[in-house]
Amino acid sequence: MQASVGDRVLVHGGDVGRSDRRGEVIEVRGPDGDPPYxxxxxxxxxxxxxxxxxxxxxxxxxxxxxxxRPAL
Structure with missing residues (x-):
């Protein structure tokens, strides 16, 4: 998985009762767009x-x- 600053991340809740989380990548710490973000x-x-x-x-x-840009 690769990302750039400004890309959006969607983390699915997975468990019952947990909602999805949306966020914006504000810093890429791995080489060549690799995690962590x-x-x-x-x-x-x-x-x-x-x-x-x-x-x-x-x-x-x-x-x-x-x-x-679309809102989070």
Whole structure:
């Protein structure tokens, strides 16, 4: 799994009663886009994440002038 700063991470809840978590990659600490990633989640919490099989990285195209990025 590879990511860049600005990509979005979705971690599926997996267990009953746990909701999915969405966040934005704010720092890539591994070489060549590899984990771990520093992620700021939609609740404002920042965590060092090594995504497992329950996670998906959404690669977003670079911002275009005047284009809005989707909210977390």
């Amino acid at each position: 520093l992620v700021r989640f939609s609740d404002g919490q920042e965590s060092l994440v090594c995504p497992g099989p329950d996670a998906v990285v959404e690669h977003l195209p670079p911002d275009e002038p005047g284009a809005a």
